[in-house]
Amino acid sequence: MALGTRNRVAGSRREFVQMATVLVVDDSVTMVLSLKTTLTMNGYQVETASNGREALDKLKSGIKPNLILTDINMPVMGGMDLIRNVRAMPELKFIPILTLTTESEAAKRSEGKLAGATGWLVKPVSGNDLVAVMKKVLPGA
8 A cells, every 4th residue: 555755854863754545535525625634634645536436547547545535425436336346456455445424324334334344434523533543444553
């Protein structure tokens, strides 16, 4: 998976801090901007897509995120189809995928789990809670 680096000056020497890359997939521009701001402030690199098809195209073109954060209800291709497609890609089969959605019904959660979602978060979620969950599912975090 792609980890970016950021220079951080510690005393008189430079340290390179590994930054995980998160692919945020949501059709709400406001939500994408909010998530991007929160994640960037917490040291993550962020790639974005406005629907599952756009996310899948980015993944096929070589973007290798450490985690995917996706909405469920989106035009063109929704989150469930995105999750199924990602799980079918050998190189991304084990990447953590968190849903961030307004869907709270048990049947939808079960469908997400069967599709391969790592976790299910119901909006609204505070930035601190989101980052805490992400740290639990990101290897080495």
